[in-house]
Amino acid sequence: MITPPIARLTSLTQGYGGRSIIQDLDLSIQPEVTGLLGPNGAGKTTLFRTLATITPPRSGHLELFGGPVSNERQARRARRRIGYLPQDFGYYPAFSIKDFVSYCAWLREVPSKKVDSLTREALAAVGLADRAQERMKSLSGGMLRRAGIAAAVVGSPSLLLLDEPTVGLDPAQRLDFRELIRSLARAGTAVVLSTHLVEDVGAACDTVLVLDDGRIRYRGTPQQLAELATPTAPGDNPLERGYMTVLGDQWSNAGDAR
Numbered sequence: 001m002i003t004p005p006i007a008r009l010t011s012l013t014q015g016y017g018g019r020s021i022i023q024d025l026d027l028s029i030q031p032e033v034t035g036l037l038g039p040n041g042a043g044k045t046t047l048f049r050t051l052a053t054i055t056p057p058r059s060g061h062l063e064l065f066g067g068p069v070s071n072e073r074q075a076r077r078a079r080r081r082i083g084y085l086p087q088d089f090g091y092y093p094a095f096s097i098k099d100f101v102s103y104c105a106w107l108r109e110v111p112s113k114k115v116d117s118l119t120r121e122a123l124a125a126v127g128l129a130d131r132a133q134e135r136m137k138s139l140s141g142g143m144l145r146r147a148g149i150a151a152a153v154v155g156s157p158s159l160l161l162l163d164e165p166t167v168g169l170d171p172a173q174r175l176d177f178r179e180l181i182r183s184l185a186r187a188g189t190a191v192v193l194s195t196h197l198v199e200d201v202g203a204a205c206d207t208v209l210v211l212d213d214g215r216i217r218y219r220g221t222p223q224q225l226a227e228l229a230t231p232t233a234p235g236d237n238p239l240e241r242g243y244m245t246v247l248g249d250q251w252s253n254a255g256d257a258r
């Protein structure tokens with residue numbers, strides 16, 4: 001039996017006002033860790049917002065968990081199975097970390113009897129079990145990000161969308177984070193991770209996508225991307241070089257245009 005992907009986009013176009021951001025994009029997301037790389041403004045957040053059912057496709061189709069998402073009822077049902085950490089997520093400053101994560105569980109319609117235990121589990125997964133009563137407004141950048149990750153993973157969503165989740169994490173926390181997403185993927189979650197940090201892609205991702213100007217320029221394993229690299233200067237990361245090979249030398253092009 002062929003299992004349908006967790007998410008599938010067909011001929012997606014997306015944009016804001018008169019401006020087109022994503023053009024005719026086809027994509028399927030499997031239960032593994034997928035890394036999304038791309039320059040600023042490539043459309044990564046726009047793609048996440050589409051997968052999270054926040055912005056309906058301008059044209060094209062979104063399928064989640066084997067069924068179409070073409071109306072609000074279907075979107076609402078799908079949202080229960082989606083964890084989404086936006087780049088800049090909102091919160092009530094006076095909430096404790098525990099209140100914040102419980103509230104996000106409630107928004108995802110986790111059964112009320114399970115909210116407490118699942119919140120404790122999510123906080124333990126990001127190393128915040130002992131800090132549960134601290135106020136959101138008092139957190140450092142890294143702790144805030146970990147609280148956001150806990151809110152995204154609470155209740156074990158089937159699709160986990162993480163927009164630059166490791167910004168502000170220290171090296172030890174980044175290692176823990178990678179282990180967390182790998183274990184979620186082993187348990188069947190499709191994790192999609194947008195990042196500018198290729199080390200996260202090399203260490204944690206099964207598949208890497210490079211998005212540029214609203215189009216997927218590359219899909220393969222991190223190792224295949226590294227193998228595209230042209231000769232390197234000492235200390236260069238082959239993945240960064242592979243990424244630059246896919247995109248072409250955009251800095252020089254930008255320089256020419258000035």
Ligand SMILES: Nc1ncnc2c1ncn2[C@@H]1O[C@H](COP(=O)(O)OP(=O)(O)OP(=O)(O)O)[C@@H](O)[C@H]1O
Pocket residue numbers: 016021038039040041042043044045046047
């Ligand atoms: N709400 C909006 N209204 C109008 N334009 C928008 C809106 N959100 C994003 N854009 C534009 O759409 C383009 C893609 O933005 P998006 O945030 O999806 O890119 P990104 O790849 O996530 O970038 P970054 O790496 O900088 O986070 C950008 O040119 C941005 O200015």
